[in-house]
Amino acid sequence: MEINLIEPFWLAVIGTSLFAFLLKILGHSVPKKWLSNPRILKINSLIPIALLSALVAVQSFTQDSRIVADQRMAGVGVAVLALILRAPFPVVVLSAAATSAALFHLN
Structure with missing residues (x-):
């Protein structure tokens, strides 16, 4: 009887979750001086727009990895x-x- 303790899928899920958690913690340690830079403020205001636009495009114009x-x-x-x-x-x-x-x- 073969015992497979951790499937590759779950290893990827747990690893990705830990990576996202570490990025979130690192985000809180960024100095306020860096975040108040006008260039960074402009980029931060445009990121949600770009992500939402990409989500709408993918959900609206694709099906099974094909454009429809x-x-x-x-x-x-x-x-x-x-x-x-x-x-x-x-x-x-x-x-x-x-x-x-x-x-x-x-x-």
Whole structure:
């Protein structure tokens, strides 16, 4: 009988978790002088926008590692149009969701 104490998957999960925890702790030890630098402040304000944009792109335009054009693309288009028209955020989200759902059910 073979006993495998730690599967490679769980080793990767635990290792990644420890690495993320160490990065978080190291982030608290960065001197305030470095964080108040105007360049760093600008970069820190742009990182969440870049990450959210990448997440929306991946979730909207890919499926099984392939680029696809489906109802989600129309939903993102409606959301962009609503943002250009300066609609409130709930209107943007609801209009995009309604468009995607309507096109999904037409198929």
